[in-house]
Amino acid sequence: MVDELVLLLHALLVRHQALSIENSRLMDQLRLLVCERATLLRQVRPPSCPVPFPQTFSGESGRLPEFIVQTTSYMLVNENRFCNDAMKVAFLISLLSGEAEEWVVPLIEMDSPILVNYRAFVDEMKDYFGWDDDEEDEDDEEEDYY
Incomplete structure (x- = not known):
């Protein structure tokens, strides 16, 4: 029974280590994507404009x-x-x-x-x-x- 628990604990530790490595890799990818998104938004968003955006016109x-x-x-x-x-x-x-x-x-x-x-x-x-x-x-x- 003790051997089974030791094997189970070992398997859990190995799985935990693999998940931690995977999580770290995903966090690195997420950081890269956030940086890329910020760069793209800077390119897409126009700089602040001194003239306000016009209001809609409904026919008056x-x-x-x-x-x-x-x-x-x-x-x-x-x-x-x-x-x-x-x-x-x-x-x-x-x-x-x-x-x-x-x-x-x-x-x-x-x-x-x-x-x-x-x-x-x-x-x-x-x-x-x-x-x-x-x-x-x-x-x-x-x-x-x-």
Whole structure:
């Protein structure tokens, strides 16, 4: 009986040692993975931006000028991420909700050409949500006149 207990104890010690070695190896791998993850996150996460992330736009015409200013400012500060009109339009679309989101769905479904033309997309938003450009147009005409 004592011999059996000694053999059992020996087997347990051997198993414990093997598990300890395996645990140590797994901890080393975990440390490496955590370091790799931190490195990848630094590459993926943009540095802090002096311009706050724009708020969503749900279709209130009174908020459209603010929305356009917010998104334009954000894209200017992060111009390397918004290298073409399609990226800019996609960014705007990602910030739409409610009525504004309902407005854009048909444009996406029909693959409208304005989805790759930032100026045309913004102009279409202005037309649909009622941003009156008359004052701006008058200023432009006065500048052209002089």
